[in-house]
Amino acid sequence: MDAHVxxxxxxxxxxxxxxxxxxxxxxxxxxxKSLQDDGSPDFxxxxxxxxxxxxxxxxxxxxxxxxxxxxxxxxxxGANVHQLKGSSSSVGAKRVKGLCIxxxxxxxxxxxxxxxxxxxxxxIEYKTLKAKLQDMFNLEKQIVQAGGIVPQVDxx
Amino acid sequence: MMEVCNCIEPQWPADELxxxxxxxxxxxxxxAYFSIPLELIYFVKKSAVFPYRWVLVQFGAFIxxxxxxxxxxxxxxxxxxxxxxxxMTTAKVLTAVVSCATALMLVHxxxxxxxxxxxxxxxxxxxxxxxxxxxxxxxxxxxxxxVRMLTHEIRSTLDRHTILKTTLVELGRTxxxxxxxxxxxxxxxxxxxxxxxxxxQHPVEYTVPIQLPVINQVFGTSRAVKISxxxxxxxxxxxxxxxxxxxxxxxxxxxxxxxxxxxxDWPELSTKRYALMVLMLPSDSARQWHVHELELVEVVADxxxxxxxxxxxLEESMRARDLLMEQNVALxxxxxxxxxxxxxxxxxxxxxxxxxxxxxxAIIALSSLLQETELTPEQRLMVETVLxxxxxxxxxxxxVLDLSRLEDGSLQLELGTFNLHTLFREVLNLIKxxxxxxxxxxxxxxxxxxxxxxxxxxxxxxxIILNIVGNAVKFSKxxxxxxxxxxxxxxxxxxxxxxxxxxGSHFYLRVKVKDLGAGINPQDIPKLFTxxxxxxxxxxxxxxxxxxxxxxxxxxxxLMEGNIWIESEGVGKGCTAIFDVxxxxxxxxxxxxxxxVPANPQHVNFAGLKVLVMDENGVSRMVTKGLLVHLxxxxxxxxxxxxxxxxxxxxxxxxxxxxxxxxxENYQIALRIHEKFTxxxxxxxxxxxxxxxxxxxxxxxxxxxxxxxxxxPVSLDNMRNVLSDLLEHRVLYEAM
Numbered sequence: 001m002d003a004h005v006x007x008x009x010x011x012x013x014x015x016x017x018x019x020x021x022x023x024x025x026x027x028x029x030x031x032x033k034s035l036q037d038d039g040s041p042d043f044x045x046x047x048x049x050x051x052x053x054x055x056x057x058x059x060x061x062x063x064x065x066x067x068x069x070x071x072x073x074x075x076x077x078g079a080n081v082h083q084l085k086g087s088s089s090s091v092g093a094k095r096v097k098g099l100c101i102x103x104x105x106x107x108x109x110x111x112x113x114x115x116x117x118x119x120x121x122x123x124i125e126y127k128t129l130k131a132k133l134q135d136m137f138n139l140e141k142q143i144v145q146a147g148g149i150v151p152q153v154d155x156x
Numbered sequence: 157m158m159e160v161c162n163c164i165e166p167q168w169p170a171d172e173l174x175x176x177x178x179x180x181x182x183x184x185x186x187x188a189y190f191s192i193p194l195e196l197i198y199f200v201k202k203s204a205v206f207p208y209r210w211v212l213v214q215f216g217a218f219i220x221x222x223x224x225x226x227x228x229x230x231x232x233x234x235x236x237x238x239x240x241x242x243x244m245t246t247a248k249v250l251t252a253v254v255s256c257a258t259a260l261m262l263v264h265x266x267x268x269x270x271x272x273x274x275x276x277x278x279x280x281x282x283x284x285x286x287x288x289x290x291x292x293x294x295x296x297x298x299x300x301x302x303v304r305m306l307t308h309e310i311r312s313t314l315d316r317h318t319i320l321k322t323t324l325v326e327l328g329r330t331x332x333x334x335x336x337x338x339x340x341x342x343x344x345x346x347x348x349x350x351x352x353x354x355x356x357q358h359p360v361e362y363t364v365p366i367q368l369p370v371i372n373q374v375f376g377t378s379r380a381v382k383i384s385x386x387x388x389x390x391x392x393x394x395x396x397x398x399x400x401x402x403x404x405x406x407x408x409x410x411x412x413x414x415x416x417x418x419x420x421d422w423p424e425l426s427t428k429r430y431a432l433m434v435l436m437l438p439s440d441s442a443r444q445w446h447v448h449e450l451e452l453v454e455v456v457a458d459x460x461x462x463x464x465x466x467x468x469x470l471e472e473s474m475r476a477r478d479l480l481m482e483q484n485v486a487l488x489x490x491x492x493x494x495x496x497x498x499x500x501x502x503x504x505x506x507x508x509x510x511x512x513x514x515x516x517x518a519i520i521a522l523s524s525l526l527q528e529t530e531l532t533p534e535q536r537l538m539v540e541t542v543l544x545x546x547x548x549x550x551x552x553x554x555x556v557l558d559l560s561r562l563e564d565g566s567l568q569l570e571l572g573t574f575n576l577h578t579l580f581r582e583v584l585n586l587i588k589x590x591x592x593x594x595x596x597x598x599x600x601x602x603x604x605x606x607x608x609x610x611x612x613x614x615x616x617x618x619x620i621i622l623n624i625v626g627n628a629v630k631f632s633k634x635x636x637x638x639x640x641x642x643x644x645x646x647x648x649x650x651x652x653x654x655x656x657x658x659x660g661s662h663f664y665l666r667v668k669v670k671d672l673g674a675g676i677n678p679q680d681i682p683k684l685f686t687x688x689x690x691x692x693x694x695x696x697x698x699x700x701x702x703x704x705x706x707x708x709x710x711x712x713x714x715l716m717e718g719n720i721w722i723e724s725e726g727v728g729k730g731c732t733a734i735f736d737v738x739x740x741x742x743x744x745x746x747x748x749x750x751x752x753v754p755a756n757p758q759h760v761n762f763a764g765l766k767v768l769v770m771d772e773n774g775v776s777r778m779v780t781k782g783l784l785v786h787l788x789x790x791x792x793x794x795x796x797x798x799x800x801x802x803x804x805x806x807x808x809x810x811x812x813x814x815x816x817x818x819x820x821e822n823y824q825i826a827l828r829i830h831e832k833f834t835x836x837x838x839x840x841x842x843x844x845x846x847x848x849x850x851x852x853x854x855x856x857x858x859x860x861x862x863x864x865x866x867x868x869p870v871s872l873d874n875m876r877n878v879l880s881d882l883l884e885h886r887v888l889y890e891a892m
Contacts (some may be wrong), residue, residue, distance in 0.1 A: 021518045021521055022518070023514060028871075031869070032779065033871055035782045035783055037786065039786070040782065040785065043782050047782065051775045054773075054774060074188070080818070083772075083773055086775070086776050086847075086868070087774070087776060087870050090776040090779040090780075090869050091779065092777050092869070096270055110222055
């Protein structure tokens with residue numbers, strides 16, 4: 001039983017490390033995790049679900065704004081990108097944040113093609129992240145079910 | 157009765173006619189004699205000045221007496237009594253006396269009177285002379301007036317052609333000339349060309365060679381010269397024999413060319429250019445050139461020269477001004493391009509700063525991880541190479557980024573208090589492994605008066621020392637390395653342009669690193685501190701390095717107001733690297749290096765601290781709230797500035813407001829909160845959460861009355877520190 005827990009924990013640790021190293025997450029995510037305590041046990045999950053809802057909404061807005069026939073309101077798109085950037089940097093979604101930075105420049109340059117492409121990338125990216133984090137949560141659940149505690153992963 | 161006596165008997169009956177005539181004459185003489193003085197008196201009384209009254213009296217007396225005598229004579233024609241004879245005698249005697257006296261007086265008077273006459277003549281002459289001179293002066297004044305008018309006309313314009321044309325017109329008018337012409341030198345300077353004439357509308361394009369004797373004569377003097385009407389410069393009209401040509405005068409007009417004003421050209425003052433002005437009096441008028449007219453002409457010629465030079469100066473200055481404006485425009489463009497380039501470079505660096513380091517770290521981390529797994533020896537070798545190369549690349553990148561920022565001047569030292577002794581020991585610990593491998597013993601000597609706790613940029617100082625000591629180890633194959641640290645006063649071993657003066661709370665740290673290794677050729681020493689320069693050829697370079705280390709170290713040392721130099725006796729004789737840096741002496745001995753952590757842990761627990769978070773972004777809001785809740789605060793959240801104003805109360809100790817959203821003046825809310833809470837102790841502290849903490853943002857926040865600025869995303873430690881500092885000092889400005 002312990003070996004299983006140990007293995008799960010090792011798996012979990014490696015998974016988290018890989019997420020960091022592949023650039024999905026950054027230090028802010030660590031901070032977020034450190035805020036989770038007995039007082040707010042599901043803090044991270046709540047924040048993340050709020051974040052992904054936000055993503056859906058903002059991406060939808062941007063898609064609609066870019067879909068407009070006629071003149072595209074780039075300032076509207078830009079405002080949404082700004083929001084997404086803020087959200088993603090608050091949760092430590094590194095890749096999404098990076099994409100948002102590019103996206104913002106494309107909006108300022110009013111590059112329609114670039115914006116559309118970037119939006120698609122953002123869409124893919126946040127969904128990928130969502131899937132990955134879902135896997136992470138599943139691993140955590142498995143560890144707890146197996147009777148172990150979720151290890152604190154030291155990134156550096 | 158009629159006795160015959162010896163007295164003369166007037167033969168009255170016989171010479172009665174004679175008697176009668178005598179009688180009448182005497183009578184008239186008497187009348188005249190009596191009237192003359194009367195007249196005299198009358199006229200003298202009339203005239204105010206007559207200096208000779210006494211003479212007049214005498215004269216009057218003389219005349220009166222004479223008249224009396226003649227009057228009395230009237231009675232002597234007939235028989236007269238003795239009384240009459242007596243009176244007559246008395247009268248005569250008196251007359252005699254007076255007349256003699258008068259005669260004597262006149263001797264004195266007459267020369268005077270004569271001289272009066274002389275003086276009168278003299279004065280008349282003088283008056284005539286003055287009249288003549290008046291006439292002359294008047295003429296001169298006229299001339300002067302003409303000149304002034306001419307000058308005014310000429311100088312009222314700065315256009316070359318107008319000047320010349322006006323000159324000719326006015327001269328023609330003033331002097332009533334028949335013809336007036338101006339000959340200008342051609343471009344080649346070998347001929348004079350007829351440029352302007354007064355009467356002829358379209359002058360024939362005449363040229364005259366400049367070397368004519370008459371022209372030389374005129375050019376040789378600054379005075380107006382009379383020339384022959386038949387000379388080529390004066391023959392402007394077709395000559396017909398009837399005319400008796402009027403007199404002609406020519407004068408030179410100096411021309412200043414633009415090139416005279418350019419200082420860097422060879423001075424051409426000796427070869428002056430002149431124009432020739434020719435003036436002709438009307439033919440058949442027998443008028444002559446008067447001196448004052450010649451003077452007028454000379455003065456005008458001078459004025460024209462001055463006016464032309466002014467016009468030339470104006471042209472020149474206009475040209476220069478246009479040139480300057482062009483240059484300014486070009487410079488402006490260049491400056492803007494440079495600024496754009498710098499901005500582009502900075503943007504690039506900013507992106508590089510983060511984006512390029514991340515993959516590097518990923519590579520390094522994953523390679524390290526890979527190393528720890530099971531590998532075949534070949535695989536291990538490959539992984540090690542990957543690691544080494546990527547470490548090198550990471551170092552290279554860091555160096556380049558640091559140097560760029562240093563050169564910009566945008567790098568600022570991060571001052572803090574730290575333990576100097578510990579720093580040296582750490583450096584040595586870092587170097588020791590390599591030194592041991594190379595069998596180079598390292599010794600550290602710290603002077604006894606070296607302060608332990610100092611204020612300075614710990615990280616950069618360590619970088620400098622590491623670089624120097626690292627170089628010593630790198631370039632030594634044998635021998636030992638000694639590191640000495642001491643406090644320095646003014647030392648004559650320092651380079652002559654640098655004087656070390658320890659001030660009150662500062663001191664200069666001198667570090668000497670001596671090695672007995674490869675040494676450096678003294679000629680190469682200046683090149684050491686230049687970027688990318690290597691003293692050894694590529695083949696002998698045993699370890700990597702971009703050659704930037706010393707350049708960066710030098711820049712850091714300069715930032716610390718110090719100096720760095722290297723001494724070496726030659727190749728193979730080892731070298732000593734010495735640097736001085738200015739450090740502050742710390743008054744307190746602090747355990748940790750971060751002064752922001754307060755000594756008293758009172759505010760670590762923020763239990764129940766009421767705070768307000770304003771953020772439009774739901775996710776950020778939640779995260780910030782989570783942070784603050786974790787720290788124990790009681791957190792209220794709002795999502796707009798209106799809501800914030802409604803909700804905020806004096807119970808809230810701190811308000812965190814997000815000012816990231818572009819285009820919206822979130823800062824206004826800070827002002828509104830200031831307005832709402834007039835008493836300072838009731839007002840909550842205002843902290844801005846923003847995406848960048850550059851100087852302009854901080855200044856903006858300060859100007860809107862915010863008490864602090866935090867960079868998003870905020871870490872827990874940061875928030876804790878900020879809050880405690882804020883509550884302690886009520887003001888905080890820090891960057892992450």
